[in-house]
Amino acid sequence: MRRLRCGVAAVAAALLLAGCGRSSGGSGNEGKGTGTPAPPAGLPSSLTAQHLDWRRCEATGESAAPGDDWRCATLRAPLNWSEPDGPTIGLALIRARTIGDDRIGSMLFNFGGPGGSGVSTMPYYSATVSALHEHYDLVSWDPRGVGASEGVRCRDDRAVEAAEAVDTTPDTPAEEKAYLRDATDFGKGCRKAAGSLLAHVSTTDSARDMDLMRHVLGDERMHYFGISYGTELGGVYAHLFPKRVGRMVLDAVVDPTADTVGHARNQALGFQRALDDYLRSTGQDPARGSRRIADLLRRLDTRALPTSSGRKLNQTLATTGIILPLYSESSWPRLTSALKSAEAGDGSGLLALADAYDDRDSSGHYGTTSHSQRVISCLDDRRRPTPAETRKRLPEFRRISPVFGDFLGWDTAGWCHDWPVPGQFDTPEVSAPGAAPILLVGNTGDPATPYEGARRMADELGRGVGVEVTWKGEGHGAYGNGSDCVDSTVNAYLLRGRVPKDGKVCS
Incomplete structure (x- = not known):
């Protein structure tokens, strides 16, 4: 998770901008609801009985x-779930009603980040889940x-662009001081902008919001598709409300046992693994190719490289530009071209990739995904290593990845x-005894959420709950990424309640 995004659809959009058999068990209630949707406990009727004004x-x-086909509405939820009668927050929702006659219910999507906008991403992603749209209302939201x-x-x-000059892999006391001062300044800016909201944007808060959505949408069970960070959110929901889990798919699964350092270690492993696969695909020895890229970054x-825009490509921007195309195998040729140009003295290709990742448009305007990502993850994470611990x-980080180790370590x-504001936990609680089977899909070449996370999530959810499917593929996420085996397995589960054998492998 950390600074490298865990949100497959949002990253895919950035890449486009850059130019580049066991039965389900139970009585069947995990499919269509058969009773009255249970309201979240302790909420006033002004929230539980609210009607969404879809426009x-x-x-x-x-x-x-x-x-x-799309309609939007605003759901009111408690700002502080510990004070259900207190101030509320408005949550933006988007929905397209099912296009088929045999409706199962609502399917709620979270595309990861954290900090990704479901309202802007859901219409873009709807073509990928067209088979699901035949039987579900497609619903997402901005957390x-x-x-x-x-x-x-x-x-x-202006401040975001100025911060791009800060060295994120400091080599001297002066660079380290500037790096940490920039982090402090960013936090102060978030406090000023968000006020009291800053303490109420955690994953647990969002999971409780989801249960209110389920009730107001009229669903007895939560049918959910979580991608990347959205898998952690789904796991936390299942822990809080195991009896309300319906058909739930977690794709590109976050390791719930990893703390702050563990996530960075996992991503160093995952992105280096993806880079090695990319280098092999171009006929290069991974060790030798990684040394060449590491030398370029050093x-x-x-000495930053010139670009056609007049801006400079520094080490941090170059690293970001290398990271983005590793999210999708189809973008590897773009990485080849950008690296070749950089080694010839032109940083334009890597800068364009970095700008796409950083949500920077041609006019110099930056999106806010990285801001939201930081305020959510820092509220979640209690463990905050000191500079001395990091050094x-x-x-260890350099041994894991000669290219990304310093970047992710720092x-x-x-x-x-x-x-x-203080963090809430070291690792999220996702145990969900008694929940219906949850499908976990891991991709062996996933850079941002290495596939080992799926097995760890299954273990944490508990016996008989987590059902693991592995795809031997590349890129971030598996569903809709080119595997008929994965797509048909997920569709059979979501549309017909057919749970595959735990440990199924799709080649």
């Missing part, structure tokens, strides 16, 4: 208005602190440094 969606500063749900902007565009640490771990110290 045509409007364009926002971040995205154009979707087509006529609290994201997009139209009181999204947080911690810095203006040169950029002292001791750097040799990120553990800087991401939530001097954050203005």
Whole structure:
């Protein structure tokens, strides 16, 4: 998770901008609801009995208005779930009603991040889940602190661009001081922008929001498709409300046993693994190719490259530009071209990829996904390594990844440094005894959420709950990524309640 996004659809959109048999068990209630939707306990009727006013969606500063099939509404939820009668927050929802006659219910989607906008992503992703749309209403939302749900902007565009000059892999005391000072300044900006909201944007808060959505949408059970960080959110929901789990798919599964350092370690492993696969695909020896890329990054640490835009490509931007195309195998040729140009002295290709990842458009305007990502993950994460602890771990990170080790190692110290609110947990609680079977899909080549996370999530959910499916593929996420085996397995589960054998492998 950390600074590298866990949100497959949002990253796919960025890549486009860059140019580049066991039965389900039980009585069947995990499919169509057969009773009255149970309301979340302890809420006033003003929230549990609210009616959503679905209207045509409007364009926002971040995205154009979707087509006529889509409607948007605002759900009111408690700002502080410990004070259900207190102030509320408005959560932006988007929905397209099912296009078939045999409706199962609502399917709620979270596309990851954390901090990704479901309102802007759901229409883009709907073609991928067209088979599901035959039987489900497609529903998504902007989680609290994201997009139209009181999204947080911690810095203006000028400050974001200025911060790109900060060295995120400091080599001297002066660089380290500047790096940590920038982290402190960012946190202060978030506190000023978000106020009291900053303490109420956690994954647990969003999981409780989901249960209110389920009830207001009229569903007895929660049917859910979580991608990347959305798998952690789904696991937390299952822990809080195991008896309300319906048909739930978690794709590109986050390791729920990993703390702050563990997530960074996992991503160092995952992105280096993806880079090795990319290098092999181009006929290069992975060790030799990684050394060449690491040498390029070291040169950029002292001398930035010119670009056609007049801006400079520094080490941090180059690393970000290398990271983005590793999310999708179809973008590997773009990486080849950008690396070749950089080694010839032109940083334009890598800068374009970095700008796409950072949500920067041609006018210099930046999106807020990274701001929301940080405020959510820093509220979740209690473990905040010190710079001294980080320096001791750097040799380990460099052994895992000669290309990304320093970047991800230092990120553990800087991401939530001097954050203005305390974190809530070391690792999320996802045990869900008594829940219906939950399908977990892992991809052996996934860079952002290495496939080992699916097995760990299955173990944590508990015996008979987590059902693992492995795809031997590349890129972030599996469903809709080119595997007929994965797609048909997921569709059979979501549409017919057919749970595959635990451990199924799709080649």
